[in-house]
Amino acid sequence: MSAQDVAAPSSAQLTGKASKTERKNLRALSWGHALEWYDWAIFGLLSSYLGGHFFPAGNELASTLNALAVFAVGFVARPIGGIIFGSMADRLGRRKVMIFAIAAVAAGSFVIGVTPGYETIGAAAPILVVAMRLLQGLSAGVEAPLGTAFALELVPNRPGYVSGIFGFFNNLGNLLAPLSIFFLTQLITGDNLAEWGWRIPFIIGGVFGLIVLWLRTTLPETLDVGDAREANAEKQQRSSVWGDVRKYWLSVLATVFIVGAIQAYNYTWIAGLPNLARAAFQEDPAAVFGITTGFGILMTLGALFLSKVLDRFAMSKVFIVARILAIPTIFLSLLYTQPGIGTFAGVMFGGAIVLLLNMTIFVTISNSLLPQHIRGTGLGLGYGFGVALFGGTASYLLLWLQSEGMFWMFPVYIATLCAISVVLYVLAKNRNGIFVGK
Template sequence: MSTEEVVAAAPQQLTSKASRSERRNLRALSWGHALEWYDWAIFGLLSVYLGAAFFPSDSPLASTLNALAVFAVGFVARPLGGVVFGFVADRFGRRKIMIFAVGAVALGSFIIGVLPDYQSIGVIAPIIVVAARLLQGLSAGVEAPLGTAYALELVPNRPGYVAGFFAFFNNLGNLLAPTSIFLISLLLGPEALAAYGWRIPFIVGGLFGLIVLWLRRTLPETLDTAAIRTVGAIPTKDNSVWRDVRKYWLSVLATVFIVGAIQAYNYTWIAGLPNLANGTFGEDPTAVFAITTGMGVFLTVGAFALSRILDRFPMSRWFVIARIAAIPTIFLALLYSQPGIGTLAGVMFGGAIVLLLNMTIFVVVSNSLLPQHIRGTGLGLGYGLGVAIFGGTASYLLLWLQSQGMMWVFPIYIATLCAISVVLYVLAKRRNGLFVGK
């Protein structure tokens, strides 16, 4: 058995508390995660208004679907960004890549916020929106998977704590998105929100990126730590990284479905159902954003609570239980088949518990399947493909199936993805072992 396999098979000793410096580094990384999730959530939640501004059409549904298609375009760029920048991070270090990633996400958000609409500059407007989403997709493709891998290198003995800590900030980003829109809608009114108020959250996201850049300036580099050298020599040739990625192909494939299944579930809840309510059923937008804000509060507080208990049990056990539980709960979406704000609230909160556990642990679980020296490349590839193929298309697919009277197909599709993710995880774990936790 190789040194790497011995390390993978050996259970890690958990420490009781992260140090002050470890918590400071985690905050610098996780605030960038919060910004990423905030940015992606506001684009999804405001698709109705983005469609009207940049993709005008005689049909409100068509405009919304066009905007959601651009939402999906950002996801298409994520595998490329994950692979390219993940590879650079595996060869030359994590820190500079993480600084670039948050800067690109913030720049794309700011551009969309200040960009003149279609009526002002014509076809150039949607082209620039697509370009901004591509830039964000490239950077987000490495932000989420590499950021968590980086955090596990900084705090190696607390995978559950890292998972909960990052999920808290991820959910905080998701919470701040509907909260900001809700407050703007409440203060300005629905008409002003549609006219210009939707721009404010994008501009705020762009400016907040400057703060995150300042926080990340002091992050230490982890690529040449003793822990990496214990597992194996740092790759010195390009083909050595890809050789090992191919060696762990089953783990990469499992990551595609581990990420893709729960991201499809997640974007159904944070973007698909709210857009169905706003764009198709004509619900009061203030009420819709109030519901999504309430769910965001639950997910944020819940992730903080989970950070305290996840290390008490193996992460593999948490994952299998959480993912199996997601299979029946996705069918709650079928209950919202006609207008009814109370029904929407019940569906949103009914799926929130299962969503909480799955969204807290899925990135750390994916990290656990790959050795440290290829996580940037392997996770960038698996994570990016999973989000692009399944997550980024979920909202569009939900609205399209509903418009065709075939909404019943959607939960079957998500449930199948969840089942496949469990099977592939178990197979990858048996074949390659685990490199984080147990």
């Protein structure tokens, strides 16, 4: 184990409160999380408008599908970004990489918002949009795992508090995206929204990113990287990082399933079921929007509540209980096999509490399996592949299985992933120990 590693705090240490400086540092990191998820959701929600401007294909459906394909490019880029920039964070320090991450998110959002359409600049328009989504995907691959790792190093005695605050801001970003579009539709006409109004949320994201960028420049560094500034020392450290990642291969593999299983569950609730309600069962869009907004509010405020109570419990035990509870809960989705807005609401809110608990702690749990000096690399690798392999494909798989009359297979698939994640977590914990919480 490296001398840089920090031992897990004792029970007495975990009862302490975060200082004013720690809270300030946490805000600088977590607001970036909110911006990332806001931007990610905005692109998906406004895909039909982007498609017509940047990807003309003869009809609205084809243009929208082209835009959604570009949305998927961001998922493909995530593991690449996690590996590249996670490794850089373990060699050069957290602060520089986190500043780059938020700068990439803000720049991508702003450029998409101001780029002229296909009719004005031709093929340069879709090329620019694809390039910005790739940049944002690379950033997203390191923002969530490394941001939480950085926060746990800045506020080492309150892992539950860190988990809850990050969960709050993640959910806040997801919630602000549809709300901003809703208010925009109240201020301008549908034609203006389609013509130019859709650009406003992207530009706002870019401008707000500058504020978060400034906040992150005030963050201290938590990793001792002085020796790595010399070329030979940097080469040795790079070799040590990847060598230790291989030693902790079971922890990395566990992270893939810890992240992938709950992200598959998450995308089922926030995208799969709402799309099933609208596209397959033709539910009232206003009712679906109202239910999903209420669900988002519950997730956001629930994470804030958890930030105040999680440190009273052993995080490892909370994870095992929460993940086991997810196995039967995912089968609630089988109740929604035909139209019925009441059933849809019941399923959405019935699965919310278990999803909330899992989504609040899963990144912290992944951090706990790896020592400090390889968290950037190990988490970037495990988190990126977990989201890309299981999270990003969940909504498509749900709708496809439903169309083929095999919807029952979907909860079996998610339940299996959850079970595997528990087994791998216990094996990795027993073999390597834990480095965060207790």
